[in-house]
Amino acid sequence: MRKLLGMCVFLVSLSAMAGSWEVLLLKDGTGKGKTCFSEESATSCGEDESGSAMSFVLDDEVKILAQPDQGSAFKEWRGDCESRSPQCKLAIKKKPNRKPLEATAVFEKVAPLSLSGTDFCFLLYDMKADKFVKEIGGDRCKERFPACSTFKVPLAVMAFDAGILKDENVMLKWNGRKESREVVNRDHNAKTWMRDSVVWFSQRLTPLMGAKKFQKYLDGFDYGNRDFSQGITTAWLVSPSEKEKGLRASAYDQIAFMKKLWRDQLPATARAMKLTREITFLEASPNGFKMSGKTGSGLYDKAGTRHLGWFISHIEKDGREYLAVVNFSDLESGKKGYGGPRAKAATKELLTAEGLWAEGN
Numbered sequence: 168m169r170k171l172l173g174m175c176v177f178l179v180s181l182s183a184m185a186g187s188w189e190v191l192l193l194k195d196g197t198g199k200g201k202t203c204f205s206e207e208s209a210t211s212c213g214e215d216e217s218g219s220a221m222s223f224v225l226d227d228e229v230k231i232l233a234q235p236d237q238g239s240a241f242k243e244w245r246g247d248c249e250s251r252s253p254q255c256k257l258a259i260k261k262k263p264n265r266k267p268l269e270a271t272a273v274f275e276k277v278a279p280l281s282l283s284g285t286d287f288c289f290l291l292y293d294m295k296a297d298k299f300v301k302e303i304g305g306d307r308c309k310e311r312f313p314a315c316s317t318f319k320v321p322l323a324v325m326a327f328d329a330g331i332l333k334d335e336n337v338m339l340k341w342n343g344r345k346e347s348r349e350v351v352n353r354d355h356n357a358k359t360w361m362r363d364s365v366v367w368f369s370q371r372l373t374p375l376m377g378a379k380k381f382q383k384y385l386d387g388f389d390y391g392n393r394d395f396s397q398g399i400t401t402a403w404l405v406s407p408s409e410k411e412k413g414l415r416a417s418a419y420d421q422i423a424f425m426k427k428l429w430r431d432q433l434p435a436t437a438r439a440m441k442l443t444r445e446i447t448f449l450e451a452s453p454n455g456f457k458m459s460g461k462t463g464s465g466l467y468d469k470a471g472t473r474h475l476g477w478f479i480s481h482i483e484k485d486g487r488e489y490l491a492v493v494n495f496s497d498l499e500s501g502k503k504g505y506g507g508p509r510a511k512a513a514t515k516e517l518l519t520a521e522g523l524w525a526e527g528n
Contacts, residue, residue, distance in 0.1 A: 191269040192231065193246070198239030198274030203232040205254065229257040233272040240287070240303045242273040251305040275303055279516035281509060287495035288418045289517050294429065294488040301521065304418070311392055311415035312494060315463030316364045316507065317477045318403040318414065320447060321424060323361065325384045326372045327439035332357050335446050339371055361446045364462065364507070370400040387434040390424055391416030407475045407496065408467045418492045421479045425490045429481055447481075452524050456484045460514075462507025473497045476506025478514045482523060491518060 192202040203212035212234065233241045233253045241253045248255040248270040255270065288304030302308065326332040335357040344367070345352050351365045360368040373381055378399055385393040395402035397413045405413030416424075427433045431440055447459040460480030467473040473496075480491045493510045518524035 190229070191267045193269060193271040194274060195245075195271050196242060196273040197276040198235060199276075200233055200235040200239055200241060200272065200274040202270075202272050203234060205230040205232040231255050231257065231270055231272075233274070235274050239274045239276055240289075241305055242275050242303060243305060245271040245273060253305065279513040281513050281516065282495055284498055285495040286498060287493065287513075289514075290418050290422055290490075290492045291517075291521065291523075292422050292426070292490040294426070294490060295486070300489075301517075307494075308418040311417045311420065312407050312475060312477075312496075313405050313413045313465050314391060314403040314416045315465045315475065315477055316366070316369075316403075317416070317421065317461050317463035317479050319361055319364070319369055320428070320443060320461050320479065321384070321388055321390050322369055322372060323357065323443040323446060324388075324428065324433060324435050324439050325376060325381070326357075327442045328384075328435035329376055329380060331372055331375050335442055339368055342367065357442075358446050361461065366404070373399045384435075385414075388424060388427070390414075391420045404465075406467060407465050418494055421477075421492045422490055425479060425481060425492075429488075429490070444481075449480075454484075454525070456482045456518075456524055458482050458524075460511070462505075462511050464505040464507040467496070468500060470500070472500040474504075474506035474509070476508075476510035476513075478507060478510035480511075480514060482518065487523075489518075489523060493517065 194200065194202060201212040212232075229248075231244070231248060231254070233244065233255075235241045235253075242251075244250045244255040246269040248257040257268065257270065286307055288308040289301065290299060290304075290308055291301035292298070293300050323332075327334075338354050338356045339360075341352060341354050346367075348363075350363045351367065355363065355365050355368050359365070376384075378395075381395060381399060382393070384390075385395065392415045395414050397405050402414040428440055428443065431437055433440055444459060447461055449458045449460055451457050458480055459482075460478060463475075463477030463479075465475035465477075467475065476493070476495045478491075478493045482489050482491065491514055493514045495506065495510060495513070497506075515524050
């Protein structure tokens with residue numbers, strides 16, 4: 168192993184056959200992981216102090232793979248193979264102008280052990296600097312998943328703007344159908360609807376709005392895939408295992424929506440956006456950060472053992488203002504607890520690691 172500028176470098180020495188050359192696989196960042204050559208039949212990974220040797224000639228397609236260790240996340244490939252996916256392909260079409268070819272896998276350390284065993288995304292956006300300051304998860308952050316209960320936030324803007332909800336105190340009567348969560352089995356107003364994540368309350372609002380107006384809001388907000396073909400009362404609640412179905416949003420979509428909400432840039436009244444921001448307030452940290460946001464929970468299986476989790480949030484303190492989004496999917500069945508609360512807990516840990524939540528930061 169060689170050291171270059173503090174980075175761990177794995178040297179792959181290729182044979183001396185004509186048309187072959189060296190390829191360097193490097194690692195950078197605050198996290199840890201392995202770099203691998205991936206073939207159909209097997210994957211060969213370099214250990215901490217060694218690399219893998221393979222020979223490549225013209226017209227070869229080199230497939231490399233980054234595997235983050237527990238507590239770390241892959242961010243991107245840089246250099247001669249560029250990708251934000253852990254898998255990257257390098258086509259050998261002509262002899263390079265220099266030797267060796269280089270590809271750097273960037274790993275970042277992540278705080279929450281609660282996200283071990285998941286595929287996850289974390290985005291942190293600085294509203295004052297108008298830029299992302301943390302992007303973990305690569306292509307997953309671009310992938311759209313059912314919005315689940317995070318959709319209550321844009322739905323609140325719609326309902327306040329359309330006059331369906333006159334204010335945050337308007338009560339809707341419970342229909343008497345009992346659900347497993349006892350907290351939802353009663354009358355609710357807009358504040359408790361958001362706080363207790365009451366599905367039946369949402370399902371009362373969308374039919375009152377009507378399909379035409381509902382679609383107009385989705386289009387105007389440019390919200391996710393803007394598709395409610397799976398039902399005006401169920402589109403955001405489909406299982407994530409039903410690929411491409413339902414009202415879906417990516418983590419980047421959620422940031423884009425939240426930016427417009429907190430900057431009064433949605434095609435809705437300022438009052439509707441203000442009321443929505445108010446009913447999404449959650450708590451303040453011991454050192455003064457105010458957090459607003461919404462969880463979202465989905466299930467991949469009917470048994471309820473593999474979860475999708477969302478948490479979209481806004482935090483502010485002393486002129487500092489950020490948006491944060493976490494989503495994750497359990498890699499295996501067996502996890503306990505709804506995905507939304509787990510995503511919220513992970514968000515607090517990630518924000519603490521950035522000095523933006525816990526006391527003393």
